Amino acid sequence: MTGEFGANLMEDRGVTRITPRQESNERIGSVLVVGSGIGGMQASLDLANSGLLVHMINDEPSIGGTMSRLDKTFPTGDCAMCMISPRMVESSRHPNIKMHTMSRVVSVTGVEGNFTVTLEQKARYVDPERCTGCGACEPECPTKVSNFFNQGLDKRKAIYALFPQAVPNTRAIDPAHCLYLTKQVCRKCEKVCDAKAINFEDRDKQFEVKVGSIVLTPGLKTYQPEIRQELGYGRLKNVVTSLQFERLLSASGPCSGVVTRPSDGKHPKRLAWVQCVGSRNAHNANPWCSSVCCMYAAKQSIIAKEHDKEVQPTIFYMELRAFGKDFDKYIDKAKRDAGVIYKRAMISEIVEDPQTKNLLVHSVGEDGKMVHEEFDMVILSIGFEPRSDAAEFSKIFGIDTDTYGFAKTSKLRPVETSKRGIYVAGTYQGPKDIPETVIQGSGAAAGAMALLGDRRGTEVTKVVLPDEKDVTADEARVGVIVCHCGTNIAGTVDVKRVAEAALKQPGVAHAETIIYACAPDGQKKIRDLIADKNLNRIVVASCTPRTHSPLFQDTIREVGLNKFLFELADIREQCSWCHMHDNENATKKAIEIVNMMVAKTKRLLPVTSASVGVTHNALIVGGGIAGMTSALSLSEQGYGVHLVERADSLGGLLNNVRANLEGDDVQAFLAETKRKVEEDPAITVHLGATVDKVDGFVGNFVTTLTSGQSVNHGALIVATGGSEYAPVEYGYNESEKVITQRELEHMLSEKGPENNKCYVMIQCIGSREEPNNYCSRICCQDALKNSIAIKEKAPDAQVVVLYRDMRSYGLKEDYYRKARDLGVLFFLYTPDDKPRVEPAGDKIKVTFAGKVLNREMAVDADYVVLSTGLRPQPDGDEFAKKFKLTCNIDGFLLEAHVKLRPVDFPSEGFFLAGLAHAPKNLEETIGQAQAAAGRAGALLSHESLTVSGVISKHNRDICMSCLACVKKCPFGAPFIDEDGKVSHNEVKCTGCGICAATCPAKAYQVNYFRDDQLLAMIDSATAMNDEL
C-alpha cells in the first residue's frame, strides 16, 4: 500500500498530481463557486490548492460576504475584518482562482463533470485593468447614496468601494444614482482619474464557463424587521438591527467605532437586545431558529461594554442557545464581565418617549406582571432567511429546496444537493455560524475534488519564468521608484523631493517618480529600468506592502531578480493619507521612510524557497463515523488511507444510535459505510491498534502503530471521538426505571412506547455544570427525537421534558414545535432548583417548581429518562501529548483557529474531525469529516510542498544548544537532534522570529528580516539629516 501511494517525486515540483484509476476525458478540471463570502472563499481556496481551476462569482463589487460586515466574532472577540481580509487577498491573488464580481448565473446546462454555465456580469463602469484603487474619484462625486454596506447608517458616493478593505480594490459606479448615467451630466470622476479607468461605455455582458462541478455558497438575507410594527423598527429612530449595531461598533463603520444613537448622536448607556426577531415565530415570521443570535447578542453586549464602561446591557430572550464549543463560557463572561442582565421575556411593544426619544420596552416579568423599562437604544437580534432570489436560484441550478427555500440535503450527506455534481455550503443549507460555514466549504470542496480528482492540473496554466540572476557578489545598485498614486501621495508629499533625497543615499543607482507604479505601464517601466540601469535591488515608495508587495515581487521576478530583492516604502497609508494638509512634514517623513527602506534594501539577499516531497496517503486515527467518512472521501479523491481503530470493530459511538432527529435509519447507513470501507482497496484498516509514535513533518510523517507496523503518510486526521456520560444522578444506578435517552431509544425500537405510561425526561445531566460546564449539544435533539417517537405511536402516553434551555437550533426548531403540537409538555427548571426524583410504589415521583403557576408540581412517572451528555475520551490528555496537541479546559482538542481553521491543527498536516473537537450530532460530524478530508486532500494533491522563504535560518556553528529557542518556538521547529545539539526544522518554521529574538548567541537570522537589515533601518531613522 505504502509503495503504491507513497511515490515521492521530488523533481515534479509544482505539478499537481494526476490520479490513476479515474480516467474520463469529458470531465472538466474546473469548479464554479457561486458566492464569495467566507464559505465560498474556503471552498475556492481548497479547490484551487488541489490543482483545480475555480471560477468564483458573487453579485457585489467586492468579495467578503456577511462576515466582512461584522465587527468582532464570538466566542473569542477576534476582529472579523482582520481575519477575513487576508483570506480575501489570498483568494484574489491565487493563480487558480478567477474572480468574477458583480456577476450572477443565468443558466446551467450539462451534467456532473461537465456543466456549461452562462454568467451575466454587470457593468462596473471602471476598468479593473487600469484602476489602481487610489480612490481619487470618490471625493469628486457629487451624488450621495444610502450606504448599503453600513446598513443605511451613512452615505456613500455613486462611485464607491463597498468597504475600505474591498477586494478587488476597483471602484464601481452605481448606475441608478450616477448623474452621467441617469442624466448625462457631470463626468467629474472621469476628469480626476489620471489612470483613465472610468469607462461609461461599459455594458452588462454575458459569457460562458465550462466546469466539472458547482459549489453553491450564496449566503443569506437578514430578516426585515419593519414587518413587526410593534417593535417600531423604521419608525423609532433608536431601534436598530443587530447588523446595524455591528456597523456602529466597527472601527471602520459610520461612527468609527464610537457608538452613537441615531436620534441625537449621544452615547447610549442603557442598551437592550430583543432576541428572536423574525425567528422562531411560525405565525408571522420565520419558524426556524437562526442559530447565531444568542451568541452575537452576547458578543455585542461585551464589545459595547468594552467601548464604554458605563453601558448597561440587557438581553430579552426566550431561550439561551449557547450550544457550540465554549459558548456557555462566553455567556458566563457576558454576565460576569459585561454585567449583562438576561431576562427571559417576550417583548409585546416598544414605545418612544417623544421628548427624549428614549424607548419604553413592554414585557411580562417573571411574576407575570407587565414591566415597562426605559432604554436609550434597542437592538433587534434579527435572524437569517434564504435570499430573496432563492426560489429562482434553485430553479437555475435545478436543485430541490425544503419548504422554507433552503437547499435540500440529506442529514447523512450534508453538502450534496439533489443534483449530482452540485454541492452546497453555508447558510443556504440552513442557519449556521462562521466555523460551521467554513467546515461545509471545505466539505463541499472535498465532494468536487472526489468527482474531479483525475482532472487536477488540466485547466490551470503554469507560469514560465526566466532563471534568476545571481547578484550576491555584485555591489548593491538600488533603484527607487516613488509613486504619485495620482494625487493620493503627490497631493501631500513632494514626490520629486523624495526621489532626489533617495538618490543621495549610498547604494542608490537610480531614482525617479511615476504616476501609478502598480498600473500595467508602471510595472513595465520598472522592468525596463532594471534592464537599462542594471539595477539589482528595488524600492517602490507607494502603498502598503500587505497588499502590493506580491505584485511588485512578481514584476521584478519576471526580469530575473529574486523576489526578495525588493521592499515597499509605505508612504500612502502611513504617510500622505494620515498627514494630509501638512505637506512639509509629510514630505520629510516620506523621505525618512524611503531612506530607511533603502538602508534595508541594499543589504537584502536573495531568498530561495526549498521544497519537500509528499507521501500521497493519509493516516486516520479513529474508526468511528468521522474517521470512516474521511477515509472514504480521501479514497474517492485518489489517495491511500490507513485507518486505525483501537477497538475490535469499526463504528465507534454510532453503533449505539438507531435513528437521528430527522428519522434516517442510522444503523443501515452505518452498515453500508462499514461495508464500503472494508471493501475499498485503497483503505487499510488497522483494528485493535493505536498510534505509538509520530515522527516527521507535513507531507512526510512516519508513524509507528502499537501493532509494531510503521506507516508513511503525508497527512494525519485525528477522529478519535468522545464518550457518552454514564450518569449517577437521580438514582440511575438504583432503579431500572431511571434510564438514559440511549436506553429509551433501544426500548422504543424494540418494544415500542406504551399508551397510558408517563415518561419524564430531565435535560442537562452532567452538562452545563461544573466540572463539565459545557453544552453537549445533542441531548435536546435526543429528547425531542424520543418524545416524538413516543407520541406518534402512543398518543395517550404522557411525555414531560424538564429543561434549562431547549437548544433545538437552526431547522431543528421544527421538531421542538412538532413535539409541542403532539402534546409533549415542557417545563423549565434552574440549576439551583433541580427536580427531585423519589420512588413511589411502582412509579417514580418527580417534583419540580412550576414557574408559570408559581407552585410546585409533581408527576408520577413510569420512566425517568436522563438526557446525558458527551465527554472527551477519558485518555484524551495522554493522546494529545503524544501528538503535541492541546486541549481546551473541557478536554476537547483545540483547533488552529476557532473561526477560520476549524478542522486544522496548528501543526501543518494535522487535521481534526468529530467528537474529539467538540460535542456535535451525526450530520455535523459527517460534515466535519468531509471537511478534514478536503483539507487533507488539497495537501496530498501536491507532488512537493514549497517551504516559505521568509523563515529563520539556524547557524549550528555558533549555537550553544541552550534550548531557549526549543522552549519558545510555538511551532516546534527547533529540536534536539541525535547528536544532542539543537537543529532547526525549516519545514515547520513560519518565520515569526521569536527564536531570533530569544537566542543569546544570535544563532538565528530570519530571511528578509535579518538583524543587520533592521539595525540599518534604525540607524537610518536616527540619522541626523540636515536636509530635512
Add this chain to the structure above:
Amino acid sequence: MVIDTEKIEEPKSPEKPQEIPADWQANILAFACHYCAFAAADLAGVMRLKYPPNVKVVRLPCTGKLDHIYILRAFERGIDGVFAAG
C-alpha cells in the same frame, strides 16, 4: 519608625535636565507586527485618521521578533520614544 521627609531627595542624575526647545518634536520609532499592528497603521490611513508625523514604523514578521538590541540601538542613537505594537 518615623521617616524624615526632608532627607528624601530626588536621586541625582549625571545628566542635567535641559530646556525643551519650543519647536522640538520627539522622534518616535514604532515596531509593528506585519499581521496586526502594521495592518492597523494601514487602516488608520485608509480611514484618513490624523496623527503627528513624527513616528515611523519598522515592520516585523511578528512582535516576537523584537530584539532587545533594536530598542537599545534606537535609544543609543538618540531616539525619543519606542512604540512596540502587535
